[in-house]
Amino acid sequence: MKNNRIRNGVARWLCATALAGALGAVPTLASGQEIGPVQAPEFDAAKAELGKRLFFDRRLSGDAAIACATCHQPDKAFTDGLALSKAYPGSDGFRNTPTLINTALAKNWFHDGRIGTNLNDVTRESITEDYIMNLDMRLMQERIKQDPVYVQMFADAGYGEPSNGAVRKAIPEYLKTLISRGSPFDTGQMSDAARRGYELFTGKAGCVACHSGPLLTDEARHNTGVPENPDIWNDPIRHMTWAAYASFMGVENYMNLRRDVGAYIWDHKADGSTVGTFITPTLRELKYTAPYMHNGMFDSLFEVVSFYNEGGGDDPNKDARLKPLGLSFGEQKDLVAFLESLSGDPLTGPEFVWEGEISTNYPAIENWRDVSN
Ligand code: HEC
Numbered sequence: 094m095k096n097n098r099i100r101n102g103v104a105r106w107l108c109a110t111a112l113a114g115a116l117g118a119v120p121t122l123a124s125g126q127e128i129g130p131v132q133a134p135e136f137d138a139a140k141a142e143l144g145k146r147l148f149f150d151r152r153l154s155g156d157a158a159i160a161c162a163t164c165h166q167p168d169k170a171f172t173d174g175l176a177l178s179k180a181y182p183g184s185d186g187f188r189n190t191p192t193l194i195n196t197a198l199a200k201n202w203f204h205d206g207r208i209g210t211n212l213n214d215v216t217r218e219s220i221t222e223d224y225i226m227n228l229d230m231r232l233m234q235e236r237i238k239q240d241p242v243y244v245q246m247f248a249d250a251g252y253g254e255p256s257n258g259a260v261r262k263a264i265p266e267y268l269k270t271l272i273s274r275g276s277p278f279d280t281g282q283m284s285d286a287a288r289r290g291y292e293l294f295t296g297k298a299g300c301v302a303c304h305s306g307p308l309l310t311d312e313a314r315h316n317t318g319v320p321e322n323p324d325i326w327n328d329p330i331r332h333m334t335w336a337a338y339a340s341f342m343g344v345e346n347y348m349n350l351r352r353d354v355g356a357y358i359w360d361h362k363a364d365g366s367t368v369g370t371f372i373t374p375t376l377r378e379l380k381y382t383a384p385y386m387h388n389g390m391f392d393s394l395f396e397v398v399s400f401y402n403e404g405g406g407d408d409p410n411k412d413a414r415l416k417p418l419g420l421s422f423g424e425q426k427d428l429v430a431f432l433e434s435l436s437g438d439p440l441t442g443p444e445f446v447w448e449g450e451i452s453t454n455y456p457a458i459e460n461w462r463d464v465s466n
């Protein structure tokens with residue numbers, strides 16, 4: 094029954110796409126870009142279990158104050174509920190924390206898409222970047238090889254001795270377990286309002302031009318004209334964090350910038366056309382991930398939909414496809430209902446969360462200087 098409904102839904106969508114494509118109303122999507130259920134990747138249980146403990150372990154930050162899970166909290170679909178994230182103690186973040194659900198299936202990472210290789214690199218960046226966890230990986234290795242629980246877990250996972258390389262593999266293995274499941278959209282249990290919203294999304298509201306595929310993203314960068322978050326420029330601590338980042342990324346004139354330049358930070362396109370572009374985010378699990386956009390400027394999904402209804406923001410680089418939509422109040426509510434139907438079961442059980450205390454009260458290795466790694 095459920096499966097039939099999904100199949101019918103997909104069939105209706107394919108049909109609508111073909112028809113609309115012929116009429117020129119909405120873009121025709123290539124195969125693989127249809128909105129549909131997320132396929133869970135295979136993972137190795139022992140490696141993922143090790144990755145889970147590492148994800149919740151504060152010793153992965155320089156001063157052992159924050160873990161990955163400090164910012165990526167399971168009950169908020171691995172976000173933090175803040176407009177702009179926290180950062181390593183003494184600094185403050187300038188971006189909204191994205192969900193990590195389905196991140197294992199993404200093709201690039203961070204709001205500006207500056208990492209397009211793999212999650213191994215994202216993990217390294219998150220641990221070593223001075224405003225994120227600020228830990229030298231050599232020190233990390235020394236810390237974890239002192240902990241007998243890790244020594245055992247690395248061995249059980251087939252990695253041998255605790256090592257940097259294995260940390261950068263085990264955390265991504267854990268991230269593969271964080272996959273959407275049970276959303277009304279996938280189980281065919283959408284409300285009538287959500288169904289009407291789906292028709293708008295794939296039809297006259299034009300959302301599917303950028304939000305396509307199982308994760309509802311084309312993984313490309315676009316400028317939608319989201320207003321700047323003034324806290325980045327008014328709060329000296331946040332501003333310093335931004336300036337350090339922009340300087341490190343080689344952006345000229347970074348002390349005078351008063352905007353987040355988005356993907357321009359790494360592609361430095363001379364014509365300036367990528368200033369203010371950000372990677373299209375996934376639209377799954379939005380129920381748990383407010384506030385929205387790269388800088389948390391919108392508190393609710395209704396605000397986001399009204400923003401699009403007005404044709405997006407005001408920016409010379411704004412994508413030409415964003416135009417006032419003329420949606421009624423009811424239609425905007427229907428779009429919100431559709432967006433909500435893309436949220437599934439919370440991933441808050443022991444499969445996903447390291448629930449025990451991570452004890453650091455173990456006997457010191459007496460001859461640790463002589464123990465090889
Ligand atoms: C201080 C808060 C904080 C901590 C700690 C943190 N993150 Fe993040 N994470 C963020 C923010 C903010 C972003 C978005 C950064 C950007 O766009 O520049 C992010 C982005 C990501 C992304 C990319 C998601 C996407 O869809 O683009 C992944 C994956 C990720 N973090 C994993 C981790 C892992 C693994 C750890 C621990 C090793 C970690 N994070 C620690 C705040 C944090």
Ligand code: HEC
Binds near residue numbers: 388
């Ligand atoms: C031209 C491409 C494009 C179109 C068309 C488009 N979006 Fe987006 N969408 C984006 C980009 C890019 C972002 C991220 C912008 C940012 O963070 O500054 C985004 C962000 C969002 C977010 C915030 C998600 C989050 O986690 O913060 C929602 C919700 C959303 N879009 C819904 C829609 C809806 C509904 C429509 C149709 C009315 C639509 N989008 C049309 C590209 C597009």
